[in-house]
Amino acid sequence: MEDFRPLGRAGEGAHGFVFKAMDKKTHRIVALKKICFNPNHPMPKNTMREICALRVLKAPNIVELYDIRGVESSVVLVMEYLPCSLSDVISYIENPINLSQIKTYMKMFLCGVNFMHRNHIMHRDLKPSNLLISHSGVLKIADFGLARIYKKTDLRTYSHQVATRWYRAPELLYGSRTYTLKIDIWSVGCILGEMINKKPLFPILSQGETDIEQLAIVLGTLGTPDEEIWPGVTSLPDYKKISFSRTTPKTWDTVVPNADEHTLDLIASMLRYNEAERPEADEALNNDFFFVSPRPAPMKEMPPISKIKMKMNEKLSTFEHVLENFPRTNFR
Structure with missing residues (x-):
């Protein structure tokens, strides 16, 4: 995964975590969906189905799959990043x-x-x-x-x-x-x-x-x-x-x-x-x-995505500030 520079966590799917990253070669922002599995067993059926579906479904209103990478006991789907x-x-x-x-x-x-x-x-x-x-x-x-x-x-x-x-x-x-x-x-x-x-x-x-x-x-x-x-x-x-x-x-x-x-x-x-x-x-x-x-x-x-994203970040910052200043109480 040395081809990508991590930029933070972007979300969580049904069967894996999603990270935001930059492709160092193309400078394109991508989403990396990491799906872990037991290396001593075949790849999970759900992962295979998702890969097969995304390979077939090339359309303007379906998220695009760019690449598939294997990393130790996990597979990483490289997809377009949507904010x-x-x-x-x-x-x-x-x-x-x-x-x-x-x-x-x-x-x-x-x-x-x-x-x-x-x-x-x-x-x-x-x-x-x-x-x-x-x-x-x-x-x-x-x-x-x-x-x-x-x-x-x-x-x-x-x-x-x-x-x-x-x-x-x-x-x-x-x-x-x-x-x-x-x-x-x-x-x-x-x-x-x-x-x-x-x-x-x-x-x-x-x-x-x-x-x-x-x-x-x-x-x-x-x-x-x-x-x-x-x-x-x-x-x-x-x-x-x-x-x-x-x-x-x-x-x-x-x-x-x-x-x-x-x-x-x-x-x-x-x-x-x-x-x-x-x-x-x-x-x-x-x-x-x-x-x-x-x-x-x-x-x-249509709604301005940049403003929505800014509003989301403001709410997240407020939540994190509340957590930092929340009184620490011992519960019995």
Whole structure:
């Protein structure tokens, strides 16, 4: 790794740490994702899947893999460096993102998902912190540590313990192992709702969260599903393990109160219990949401990443100052 000069830690992915560094030969700033493994065993499947996915997915809205390096008992992925995430934009920007900017982010997001799905890859961990943004404002999908190849003709089973719970599709919460690419579409719908509300749609606020708690929140919002609205739900592996009190669905204008009818229509279409009724990514791109006023913002009107980064650094410095001056107390 003598080709790179470390510039600090940049974050943490599903299966490794990410560092910021400068390529000494090109002077390009890169992200180094270090994944450790036991040298006496084969490389972990998740690492192989991430490498294979990034090699295949060469697109404007997918993070780019430059190189792969082996360092003792670890592998290092050399990728393009992106300074912040969509989560940072939602959390730290002084002026909240407006609907026009949200449409631009969503368009880039869905373009990346569409390219990914057309190449038979499902991400399985889409969330705001895995959507990175370049200095010029381009949104790119990152962290493919849970990605899998998907083919309709393959009768394979998958793990249901994927995706961060707040963005996990209900079929996963019910233990399905034969799900489709549509689990990513559910996550997209959750993220669109979060951009509008400036907070997650289905958060668990207690520690020790479980799939049961997450399912209770989803059902409490969207109502109790049955075979009429979700064919096959009663046959899912975990359906009969626990019963919930019957609830009626809330209206979408109360779930996302600041959204117009076109925004609510797109969110509702992606957050359907029956995955067969959720749109494909390319269908979502043709939704009226993108073609009515306000139209998607041009890139020059997107949130300034440099200011967001500055705000993040200020908050981090304040936090570190508080820690340094926190009184040291002996606890018994």
